[in-house]
Every structure is written in C-alpha cells, then in structure tokens.
Amino acid sequence: MQRGLPMQPTVVLLREGTDTSQGKPQLLSNISACLAIAETLSSTLGPRGMDKLIVSERGEAQITNDGATILKLLEIVHPAARTLVDIARAQDAEVGDGTTGVVLFACQLLKEIRSYIEEGVSPHIIMKGFRQASQIALDRIKEIQVSVDKSDPERFRSLLLKCASTSMSSKLIHSEKPFFSNMVVDAVQCLDQDDLDESLIGVKKIAGGGMQDSMLVKAEVFQQPLILCLNVELELKAEKDNAEVRVDAVSDYQAIVDAEWEIIYRKLEAIEKTGAKVVLSKLPIGDLATQWFADRDIFCAGRVGAGDLRRVVQAAGGAIQSTCSDISREHLGTCGSFQERQIGGERYNLFEDCPNTKTCTLVLRGGAEQFIEEVERSLHDAIMVVKRAVKNGEVVAGGGAVEMDLSAHIRKHALTIPGKLQAVHIAFAKALEIIPRQICDNAGLDSTDILNKLRMRHHNGDTWYGVDVDGASGVRDNMAAFVWEPSLVKLNAIASASEAACLILSVDETVRNPQSEQGKAGPKAPPGAAQRALRGRGRGMPRR
Missing domain, CATH: 3.30.260.10 (TCP-1-like chaperonin intermediate domain)
Structure with missing residues (x-):
C-alpha cells in the first residue's frame, strides 16, 4: 500500500482576528463607499446648491457647502473613501475652488464602470482608458481656454x-x-x-x-511712528516658575529679586532708546512693562499672533527681534497712522499708510x-x-460648459478606438456630464431635457454653452454671460479625479489590523479589560 504524501503545515502570516477582504467583492465595496460620499455631497453643487449643518461631538454646529470642509467635518474612516477626502483637500490647497466637483466626478467615474467590473473586465484596462481619456481632456482644455490680455x-x-x-x-x-x-x-x-x-x-x-x-x-505709503516687533518676554516671572535657588540670608534673596528687576528694566530702557512708539511681542508683556511703556507714551501689546506679527512686519518693514540689545534703525518698521478703533464689541489696532502695500x-x-x-x-x-x-490668465466658461465640450470631444475620439478601451472612453465622457446634470437637479430643472439641448449645441460647435439656472430655456453661452473660471480649476480637478479613480480601482485587498483600530476609535477600555478579553478568546498568557 502506497503511503500518502505528508500534509503541508499551515502557515499563519497575520495576527489572529485580522480582517482581510479581497477580490472583486472588495473592489465593488470600495466603489459603493465612494458613491455614498457622492450622494451626501451632490446636493451642494452649483448656484442653487444646499448647505449642510454638521454638529460635532461637542455640540458645535457648522453650516457649509464647501466640499473639502464637509469631508473634513464628516471624519470619514473608510480607507478607500478617504482617497476622496485627500483629493478634495489637495484641490482646496492648490486651486481653492472646485472641491465638490472633483469628488463628484471621481465618484461618477467609478459608478460608470462598476458594471464592467461586475462583468469581469480587468481594472488595468479601465485604468489605462481613464488615463488616456484624462490626457485627451487636459489637452482639449489647453486648446480651447481663452487667454486674457493683462496689459489693460x-x-x-x-x-x-x-x-x-x-x-x-x-x-x-x-x-x-x-x-x-x-x-x-x-x-x-x-x-x-x-x-x-x-x-x-x-x-x-x-x-x-x-x-x-x-x-x-x-x-499704503509713508512713515511716522516707529514700530518694534519682538519675540521677547517682558514679564516678571513668579518664583515657582523659576529654577530653585537656595539662600542663607534674606539679603541674598533680595539681591536675586533686585537682579531680576534690573534685567527687565534694562530691557525696557533699551527699547525706549530705539525711539519706537509701538511695541508688539509674540510673548507676554506683563503689567510692570505695560505701565512703564504707558508712562512714556509708548503703546505695547503682548501675545500677538504669529500671523498678525508677520503681516505687520511685511507692511511696516523692519524685522522681528529676539533680543532687546543692539536694535538699530533698520530693525524698526514705520506707518503713517496708528489707531485703536472700536469695531463691534472689540477694539482693534489699525496700521495704515505703511511703506509696503503687500x-x-x-x-x-x-x-x-x-x-x-x-x-x-x-x-x-x-x-x-x-x-x-x-x-x-487663462479662463474657461463655467456652468458645465467645459464639461459638456470635453464629453463631446472624448465621445468623438472614442469612435476611433477599437475594443474595450472604446467603452472606457465613453464611460469617461458620460461621467463628465455629472456636473451639468447635478447643477440642473439642484436648481429644480429638467436635467434630461437640458442635457439633450446642450449635447445638440456642442455637436454643432457651440463650445461655451452651459446650464443657465435663471433663464427660461435653461441653456446659454456662459462665456458671453461672464460665468468664467480659471482653466487651472478644471485641469487640476480632472487630473486629480482620474488618478483617485485609478487608485481605488488598483486596490483588490484590504487588510485591517484590529489592534491598530483599538487605539484609534472609541473610548479606552478600563484597565485589565483588554487582558480579560484576550483570555476570553483564548489569546492570553498560558496559565501555570
């Protein structure tokens, strides 16, 4: 009787309890998570978009329709969906506008090709098609963008x-x-x-x-009061804040106190000698220094924010000093007028007529x-x-006009491509229509009727026709109507959305480490609870 082959030992690579998801179901799950975000954001797009009221754990309420702000406040934890948060933040940092549009376009790309994933089309073919179509769109924007003459x-x-x-x-x-x-x-x-x-x-x-x-x-321009900006503390510190000093006699303690007063008076006299009439410091200015300055008709303010101090230096000139000695005239700033003005319930200091208007x-x-x-x-x-x-200095028409032109251009180009890539290009073109479609839906217009009108217009070569939320026809030449956007907004949005969609499609497995999640979310367990839970699952230390 022939002896069977020995059984191969099971090799465990991951910690027990690690959650792993892979394959097509994982990809479709990631797409569904992204579409849930799009559903939340979609109603905020366009001139008739709605606002979101978001309440934090502490009960703080914020009302906004800015895409990047909404995604930040929602605290999304799904790992694939966080990619959308990243592209919204990148769009906000790089361009400042179009944060909602970039997320909706990325999600629509995934929605259009979800059926292809279900039918077994390789994600690599889809990614290749997306990158090709994205490049065609970027080239088209550069071709049709309008350069504005800056000479006038x-x-x-x-x-x-x-x-x-x-x-x-x-x-x-x-x-x-x-x-x-x-x-x-x-x-x-x-x-x-x-x-x-x-x-x-x-x-x-x-x-x-x-x-x-x-x-x-x-x-604006000119100079008078001298302004000194410091990063120096002008305050007597309490004894408990200082290093420990051991003394044998009261006179020794008095000598230490006198030395401390001597140091701060020396600083104050050095500041007065500079001729400065306004003293600003990033660090605290105590009551003693405030009174000393007031007696000599010098305005002072401590704990000035770093950004405010930087703007004062930029406008008035000079430089922030970290010492009170060796301050020369070029270290001081100037302004034409300095005044304290009551605005609302607070008082603000205004520096006007400064040498630098930057x-x-x-x-x-x-x-x-x-x-x-x-x-x-x-x-x-x-x-x-x-x-x-x-x-x-380059602009394109807004209101969905440029998206409709790109959609028509890519559809036309797709007819020259054989095989599956043609379907991917058409899906990309169809996804671009989400912007004008959503603008119509949010304005209460018939999106199907208006998109048909726009498709006909763009087929006839009317490049800048987009949605008109106010007119009776629902469409108009948005370039002539002065609905303009910098072309960089669209260039950045299309490139970012395409890359985000490709990134999500490239993920076929998610490995979730349970231990790392314990530290991130939820309240801390009481001492000993984790050990008891581990023993309950048979993962504790062996009993002796």
Whole structure:
C-alpha cells in the first residue's frame, strides 16, 4: 500500500482576528463607499446648491457647502473613501475652488464602470482608458481656454471680478457678490504680484452688524511712528516658575529679586532708546512693562499672533527681534497712522499708510458665528480663484460648459478606438456630464431635457454653452454671460479625479489590523479589560 504524501503545515502570516477582504467583492465595496460620499455631497453643487449643518461631538454646529470642509467635518474612516477626502483637500490647497466637483466626478467615474467590473473586465484596462481619456481632456482644455490680455488694467480687473463672482455663485454670500468680489480683487491686488502669498491677507471675524459692514483695511505709503516687533518676554516671572535657588540670608534673596528687576528694566530702557512708539511681542508683556511703556507714551501689546506679527512686519518693514540689545534703525518698521478703533464689541489696532502695500486685512461682520465662518471659507475660495487667474490668465466658461465640450470631444475620439478601451472612453465622457446634470437637479430643472439641448449645441460647435439656472430655456453661452473660471480649476480637478479613480480601482485587498483600530476609535477600555478579553478568546498568557 502506497503511503500518502505528508500534509503541508499551515502557515499563519497575520495576527489572529485580522480582517482581510479581497477580490472583486472588495473592489465593488470600495466603489459603493465612494458613491455614498457622492450622494451626501451632490446636493451642494452649483448656484442653487444646499448647505449642510454638521454638529460635532461637542455640540458645535457648522453650516457649509464647501466640499473639502464637509469631508473634513464628516471624519470619514473608510480607507478607500478617504482617497476622496485627500483629493478634495489637495484641490482646496492648490486651486481653492472646485472641491465638490472633483469628488463628484471621481465618484461618477467609478459608478460608470462598476458594471464592467461586475462583468469581469480587468481594472488595468479601465485604468489605462481613464488615463488616456484624462490626457485627451487636459489637452482639449489647453486648446480651447481663452487667454486674457493683462496689459489693460481695467479689462483685467473686470475679468478678476467675474472669476470671483462665479466662485461665490454657489456660496452663502451669493446675494452680495458685487460687494465681496470687489473686496477680494482689491485684497489680491494688494499682494506682491510675484509670489501672491495669500497668507498675507489677514482675516478678523467680528460678530454683529450685517455683511455690508465688512471692510478691507489696506496699507499704503509713508512713515511716522516707529514700530518694534519682538519675540521677547517682558514679564516678571513668579518664583515657582523659576529654577530653585537656595539662600542663607534674606539679603541674598533680595539681591536675586533686585537682579531680576534690573534685567527687565534694562530691557525696557533699551527699547525706549530705539525711539519706537509701538511695541508688539509674540510673548507676554506683563503689567510692570505695560505701565512703564504707558508712562512714556509708548503703546505695547503682548501675545500677538504669529500671523498678525508677520503681516505687520511685511507692511511696516523692519524685522522681528529676539533680543532687546543692539536694535538699530533698520530693525524698526514705520506707518503713517496708528489707531485703536472700536469695531463691534472689540477694539482693534489699525496700521495704515505703511511703506509696503503687500498686505491687508479683511474685517468680516455678520450676525451668527457660523455664518461668519462660512463667509470666510467662501472668500478664501474666491481669493484662491482670483490668485490663479492673476498667475495664469487663462479662463474657461463655467456652468458645465467645459464639461459638456470635453464629453463631446472624448465621445468623438472614442469612435476611433477599437475594443474595450472604446467603452472606457465613453464611460469617461458620460461621467463628465455629472456636473451639468447635478447643477440642473439642484436648481429644480429638467436635467434630461437640458442635457439633450446642450449635447445638440456642442455637436454643432457651440463650445461655451452651459446650464443657465435663471433663464427660461435653461441653456446659454456662459462665456458671453461672464460665468468664467480659471482653466487651472478644471485641469487640476480632472487630473486629480482620474488618478483617485485609478487608485481605488488598483486596490483588490484590504487588510485591517484590529489592534491598530483599538487605539484609534472609541473610548479606552478600563484597565485589565483588554487582558480579560484576550483570555476570553483564548489569546492570553498560558496559565501555570
């Protein structure tokens, strides 16, 4: 009788209890998770988009329709769906606008090819088709984008106002678009036009008043009061905060106290000798120093935010000093007028008529705190859009016009491709239509009828026809109607969405480590609970 082959021992690579999912079901599950996010975000798109009220664990409520902010506040934990959070944040950081559109387009790409995955089409073929179609779309945008002449300042400013206004169309402040568009364009034009560092635009939020009470504080030219910016603490520290000192006599202790007072007075006298009339410090300024400065008609403020101090230095000149000795004239800044003004229920210090006009501050007013925060987010998006328009100067029509043109262009190109790639290209073209379709749905329009009109228009060569949420026909030439967006918004959105869809399609297995999840989510278990649970599952230490 022939003896059988010996059994191969079972090799366990992963910790017991590790959750592994793989294959086609895992891929379809990831797609479903992404589509759930799209369902949440879809109603916020376009000029008639709705807002979301999101309440945190602490009961803090935020009202917003900004895609990146919503995804951040939702705290999504699904590993594949977090890819969408990343592309929304990247779009927000790079361009500032189009965060909802990029997520919806990525999700629609996955939705269009889900049936192909179910039928067994290789994800690699789909990814190849997506990358090809994405490149065709990017080339088409560069072909049709309109370059704006920057040589005429008035015409160029008009372009920037239209870009800012288009960005605000879907925001809470759409009713005050002309007012805020002018404010945003003025703020961006205050910056150094070479680097356009938007962090030099300060924002102060003051509750009370109406939106029209908001204002832009600009710096202009000339000099008078000298301004000294420090990173020095001007405060007597309590003994408990200092190092331990052992003394044998009261006179020794008094000598230590006198030395400490001598040090701070020496600092104060050195500051007075510089001639500065305004002293700002990132670190605290105590009561002694405040009174000493007040007696000598010097204004001082401690615990000034790093961003505020940086903007003051940028506007007034000088440099932040980390010592009070050897401060020369070139280390001090200047301004034409310095005043303390009551705005709402708080007092603010305004530096006006500064030598450098490379910084400014937006003072935002409004009734509710949540409202003011949403205004700030809306203005940030508009500032980023205007910044990109200044840097690049190329625009395309919004309102779904460019997406419909790309869809028609890719469909036409797909007819020249044989095999499965043709179907993938057509799916990509169909996915692009989600933007105009969702704009119609959110505005209460008949999306099927309007998309048919747009397809006919674009087939006839009307490149810039898009959705018109106000007109009777539902379609119009959005370039002529001044619904403009920087082409960079669309270039970045299509590239990011395509790469995100390819990344999700490339994942065929998820390995979830249970131990790492225990540390992340949920309240901590009481001491000993984990050990008891492990013993209950037969994973504890063996008994002696």
